[in-house]
Amino acid sequence: MNLDIGFSLNATLSATVCRRLAEMDASLQGRPPEDVVRKCPANRILAAIGDLNSIPVFTKIKGMVDRSLLEASDPDLLNRGMFVPVQLSATEITVAITNPWDTIAVDTYLQQYPEHMVNLILAPVSEVNQVIELVVGTQGPSRTELESIAVDEAESQKLDFDVTGEFEEPIAKLVAKMIADGIRLRASDIHIKCEKDRVHYSYRIDGDMGDKFDIPIKLKDRVDAFLLNLMGIPPEERAKRPGISGRLAVNYLRRSIDMRFERHRTYRGYHVTMRILDKGHFEAKLGMGSLAFDPGTLFELEKVMAIPSGIIVMSGPTGSGKSTTLNAVLRELNRPEDNILTLENPVEDEIQGVIHCDLKGDDFKPMIASFMRSDPDTILMGEVRDLESAELAIEAAITGHKVLTTIHTPRASQIIERFEQLGIERWKIAQTLKAACAQRLLKKLCVYCKVQRDGLTDRDIKKFNLSEDWKNRPVYERNHDGCGECGGKGYFGRTAILEIIPITAEWSDALSKGDLSPYELEKSVREKGVLPSIRDSGLKLLEEGVTDMAALCKVIDMTTE
Ligand SMILES: [Zn+2]
Incomplete structure (x- = not known):
């Protein structure tokens, strides 16, 4: 085990x-x-x-670590042994370890400080990893960092990453640095683009594209070939296909990280997108981190999850974290006695015990048929995008399954209309839909450099239809120059805001009879005052100093209520 x-x-x-x-x-x-x-x-x-x-346990050690002690250490050794020195006094050295049955840390420091006592504390691997990343980071793209990336052993034919000839090696280093930096900066994607007279790569971090880093143009084809080799795409295949997609796994400081690779041929060469599926940041849990919803919303979500059958739809634009939340819900629902199946294109986040199916083009229909025969309790459908997938969701819900899915609409109430547009009768969706949810990902202000303001301007108050007292409510704004902690961005990380409209039996009835329009439903949910709208939750975060007006306006239409 x-x-x-x-x-x-x-x-x-x-x-x-x-x-x-x-x-x-x-x-x-x-x-x-x-x-x-x-x-x-x-x-x-x-x-x-x-x-x-x-051994005492410390779940957070980052703030305790003596930087100079850390910087004097060999990151390679720390990485191999998964330990870090924390404090040094005249008589003792405190070391954070991850595995008490491994003596490497004790051996190392007994040798290095024979007069001192080695004092051990136990910390989570993730925390120790983050501390090691600090030294690796300050030294820039060191040899260790470059070497910490190797192609996963499971991908046997793609092991040529390290074992390349002299000619190839600088390219390997370049690509390793590109990927290692991306992971360290918590990027979601790495883009490599060819333009007329330059080739560059850039990172998408917290939803925003960042600086462009040039690659010498003469290396354009070499970088391309290196990546395609890594993907194990034979040369004769490359020219035939306009688009190439696949997966690869890399090792970063002992963690195996999956990446999705997409390459399109363009007029000037190619455009490569590598999505970093870093479980460390990715494995979001409800109620924690970016999914730390307020207690009311969390409670409502729990209620929704307890529904035995019916459809739960999450709406929102691309990049609003819909599937992250649904995957977190799925993880909560994941019990040995339940049979959970997913239909995705592509599979992004594999959960133990869940059966994932990758949907590709033509085999959609037969796959569904065999899928339904396997008697699932819960089905996650990546997205409802056409009549076929909408019908499948309805059919599965009618036959007693719990269906989780996503749809592209800005407001939760528009979910019903979207199903109608796809050709589903109103009564069918009204009878099967159990919860209409909407989600946004909101950038959070960097806590180290955010700037306080006395209140909102008259102009903003008018524009966003807010009450007068916002004028005297202290709010925060991002520091345009940022600081070292946020990499000069002024923002650090994102948080999800979620709106849930539970469709009760009474509402479902009114909706199918046509007595209630989806918009009226949304309004009446609001009037009952149970759950905050996305806009309300956003304003609350503004008031709490978590975010600023600019970040709110980027993801929420603040001008309408
Ligand atoms: Zn900052």
């Missing part, structure tokens, strides 16, 4: 940890070890490991 702690233990140690977990939590007693681990967040597992070894 594999404990989700970033390193592997032998069976005996795994069983010991599970026993300790059960001792610490009576509700886990008598359960099989796999079940115990499934129920436990990584932090609890860590606590049990710390307890077994009498």
